[in-house]
Amino acid sequence: MAVETFEPAQARPVPQAGLMMDFPLTVHHVLRRMQTIHGASKVVTLVDPETGAVTEREFRDVVARAGRLAHALERLGVRPGDRVASLAWNNAQHLEVYLAVMCMGAVLHTMNLRLHGDQLAYTVEHAGDGVVIVESSLGGQLAEVLPQLPGVRHVVVIAxxxxxxxELPDALDLEALLAQESSHFPWPEIDERSAAALCYTSGTTGDPKGVMYSHRSIVLHALAMAGADVYGITSRDRVLALVPLFHAMGWGLPFVCGLVGSDIVMPGRHLKPAPLARLIEAQRTTWSAGVPTLWLDLLHHLDSLPQGETPDLSSLQTILCGGTAVPETLVREYDSRFGAEMIEGWGMTEIFPGATVERADPDDSAVETGARRRSAGRISPLYELRLVGDEGTVLPHDGVAVGNVEVRGPSVASGYYRAPAATAAAVHDGWLRTGDVGTIDGSGHLRITDRAKDVIKSGGEWISSQDLEGELIAHPAVREAAVIGVADPRWGERPLAFVVLAAPVTETELKEFLSSRVARWWVPEHFRIVEQIARTTTGKYDKKILRSLVDDDQG
Known part of the structure; x- marks a missing residue:
């Protein structure tokens, strides 16, 4: 019997290495630019909503204070890799915490102050936080859960x-700590793949899941977002950061602004429409970002003011809106009234915001512009998206095929912190399952039609709850609308709409309005008029609660 032999494989030559410096992509680069090139740019924080009083700090002073804080944290026993938590609003001090903790090699856990107490305690314990830096106005919130946190050695208060x-009598005062320290901190060299920050998902189902951002992912995200076709922020902008710094790294704004040198305007805890309107007028902010609810509330506030008393918001040029579907009427209102371009973005804690961004193209026709406005945006640099069918088949990017949206890239989570089961369910074949359902066209524009858990299957056909919500909000009498699927003995599921009204309207009028805008079989048989619609900690409609209301009624 012949013995089969194999020739040894030819060894492949080692590719020639590129002759470029191995420059580490760490947050240190952001810090150094803030200290030197953009040292005169400012962080403005609103401290009194009635008088409009603000504090101002130049970037170079923010970096100096971050150095003092790093010294203080080191004296408290914080070492590279240790977790330090922050529970604070958007202000200069919170930005200093960002820079100090990450650049000293520790990991910043930005606590979501809108989580339920039990979930908040869970995230601190799960993260292994040893130090918590808390704003005085949130001291009571921390005090309630502190007995459940034996691992927390020190609490530092921003006051x-x-x-x-x-509420925290044994806490250390931040300013007293800083006064004892030098601003010159020997920032250590850090591997760009080491952890920099930890954010937890909002936990609408099960325990919150931790997303551990690396230095590399943060810097690459900031560089991508700084592009003209993405955030488009320049050194000439004054950026109003309404997105909480605890939410997906504040949508990356601290790092983008630090790199390009734009002024940052922080609202503190004052997110009501009246002080925000005055802040925009006084600071002449040009760029801002926030969920649709904030911008809807601002419009309603302006409409309630006597004629001649409306603040001047004409400085606003660009508004990035995301977190949930953006009503087309909202886009038109800000364009027509203030000349502001409202751009829509899509992302998640696991992939940062801005994975897709939709900006107006002056060369588009009116039809194309309308289609783009219904899009969640075009795929941003350094992200790749695909659609996968229920059977696992990769679907074409033809703007027609509807599938589960999956994503990969250097700013996409490869798993969840200390959660192997959740990681296995979310990541496969090098792609992250987002839980969103949608289409992608040949130019890379993503249209989200629903969350996978929110799609409504009626008579074997799909109904998009997000599309129905957008059409309902287009009615002048409707302020907010959320649609869920409810069991139906004939069709399997039918849509039910929860509606908050701005003016009186009947169900019949709403049905007639929808019939002219969507397929008739999409129109809900039933509406619930409510005073408010429950939202998650990130501003999205909490459909889990809405479904529970229906279940309670049927029970």
Missing amino acids: EPGEECP
């Missing part, structure tokens, strides 16, 4: 001069 935090 204004003369302000006290009686």
Whole structure:
């Protein structure tokens, strides 16, 4: 019997290495640019919503204070790799915490102050936080869960001069700590793939899941977002950061602004429409970002003011809106009233915001512009998206095929922190399952038609709850609308609409309005008029709660 032999494989030559410096992509680069090139740019924080009083710090001073904080944290025993938590609003001090913790090699866990107490405690314990830096106005919230957190060794309070935090009597005062330290901190060299920050998902189903951002992912995301076709922020902008710094790294704004040198305007805890309108007028902000609810509330506030008393918001040029579907009427209102371009973005905690961004193209026809506005945006640099059918088949990018949206790239999570089961369910074949359903056209424009868990299957056909919500909000009497699927003995599921009204309207009028805009079989048989619609901690409609209301009624 012949013995089969094999020739040894030819060894492949080692490819020639490129002759480029191995420059580490770390947050240090952002810090150094803020200290030197953009040292005169400012961080403005609103401190009094009634008078409009603000504090201002130049970037170079923010970096100096971050150096003092790094010294103080080191003296408290924080070492590279340790987790430090922050529970704070958007202000200069929180930005200093960002820079100090990440650049000293520790990991910043931005606590979501809107989580339920049990979930908040879970994230601190799960992260292994040893130090918590908390704003005085949130001291009571931390005090309620602190007995459940034996791993927390120190609590540091951010307080204004003369302000006290009686709920945390043993806490250390931030300013007192900084006063003892030098601003010159020997920032260590850090591997770009090491952890920089930890954010937790909102936990609408099960426990919140931790997303561990690397230095490399943060810098690459900031560089991608700085592009003209993405965020388009320049050194001439004044950026109003309405997105909470605890939400997906504040949509990356601290790092983008730090790189390009734009001023950052922080609202503190004052997110009501009246002080925000005055802040925009006084600071002449040009660029902002936030969920649709904030911008809808601002319009309603302006409409409620007497004629001649409306603040001047004409400085606004660009508004990035995301977190949930953006109503087309909202886009038109800000364009016609203020000349502001409202751009839509899509992302998640696991992939950063801005994985797709939709900007107006002056060369588009009116039809194309309308189609683009219904899009979640064009795929951003350094991201790749695909659609996968229920059977696992990769679907074409033809703008027609509807599938599960999956994503990969250097700013996409490869798994969840200390959660192997959740990682296995979310990541496969090098792609992350987003849980969104949609289409992608040949030019890379993504249209989200629903969350996978929210699509409504009626009579074997799909109904998009997001599309129905957008059409309902287009009615002048409707302020907010959320649509869920409910069981139906004939059709399997039918849509039910929860509606918040701005003016009186009947169900019949709403049905007639929808019939002229969507397929008749999409029109809900039933509407529930409510005073408000429950939302998640990130501003999205909480359909889990809406479904529970229906279940309670049927029970």
